[in-house]
Amino acid sequence: MPDARDEYPRAIVHFDGDSFFASVEQMLDWRLRGKPVVTGGERGAATSLSIEAKRRGLHRGVPMQEIRRLAPDAVIVPGNYTAYSIFGKRMYEIARVFTPLVEEYSIDECFVDVTDAAVAAGMSHEAYAAAIKVKLQESLGITFGVGLAPTKTLAKVASKLNKPDGLTLLPRSRIDETLAGIPIHDVWGIGGSMSMALKGLGIETALDLARKPRAWMDEHRFAKPVRVLALELAGVPVRTVGGEHAHGFKSVMHTRTFTPPSSDRAFLFAQLSKNLEAACVKLRRRGARACTATFYLKTQEFTYHSVQMTFHVPLNDPSSILELFSRRFHEVFAPGILYRATGVTLHTIVPNEAAMPSLFGKSAEEERRERSLACVDFLNKRWGNDSVFLGSTLLAMRERTDLVRSRAKPVSRRRNFLSCGEGSKKCLGIPFLGKVR
DNA sequence: TCTGGGGTCCTAGGACCC
């Protein structure tokens, strides 16, 4: 019987919500339970599918028309990201009752390091992971795929193995037999480009990579990410839980694709303005400012043309930033070219408190601007996000309204969740989820 | 002037993730 410390030098658990968005929809509306539910109605392709929908052979990315054809009884709903995000936050809170070592990896996933917490509770790592799983399911009404392993990469592999509602143990002694069945392109961190390169060198499974020594990495001049991956697959913990995503954020972005593509300079600038406003709202909501920004135009051929800039003071109001954008817009825009999207990223984030506007405090002008922004935020919160916006955005708003109007069918069958149609607000029916103790 | 070595910082762009 191997010792627990050999099997799990660290005991990392990965939790992955099963059919997360669709499951949340089913929790919020009992009428959807037991039915094939598909989210993504607002974008015309499936984002998440309930178990019942998956059983009908549907999967992510399938166009809604196809869904309707293949499964006429499917219930198609628009994404309700506010609700998903509340369930996600709830998941982190519940996990943190068991240990503070919780990394918020994505809206429906988290990593938990239970190495010490389990010992302190006088439980095995397996039992502790199982207890968290039960608590999550009881509290949220959603099942999870769970993996327990000595490294984050292996935990991520394990949680996928017995979905839905599985708890998969992947101690060191079982690494070889498990990884032999995992194709290299299924490994977290290996994308299309890297898997091509690895396959060219005869690496077909996760086990093949785990067995490669450092000399081989040197010989083929592999960069850091692959080396880390190989170690983690071999059961050597390199990545720590909570290290990377524990707090804060590094950038906010807002991008939008429009159809049909356009070469109209004024329209494109209005799109940019709208994206900038949205990105600034996110920034202000988080009480932060940015010191750098990137904006881009994406052509119909999917090439990006971008401009990066640095502000001399941290900013979060769109009008000052837009002024800077307008001066450099000509660097990305070429007449006669068709563009399909624009985007804005704000980075080098600092908290508001750290961003004293000048040595002498706020000027009257800055005071005035802050007050008007607070007013805009209030109005948008009260009356919906598009109530107040910059004049430069107007052209983009008109366009959007036209698109909505021309849409043939409402995307939802549920009246109370209908989000299309001008001015109608999405209604949010989150049940009380109880107190975390 | 065509010639050293070495370090840091910044930027653009690629790759990957959910």
Add this chain to the structure above:
DNA sequence: TCTGGGGTCCTAGGACCC
């Protein structure tokens, strides 16, 4: 897979310094 939106990390290469 002719492709939506929001993120993070890594690296090569240039600028600049001693």
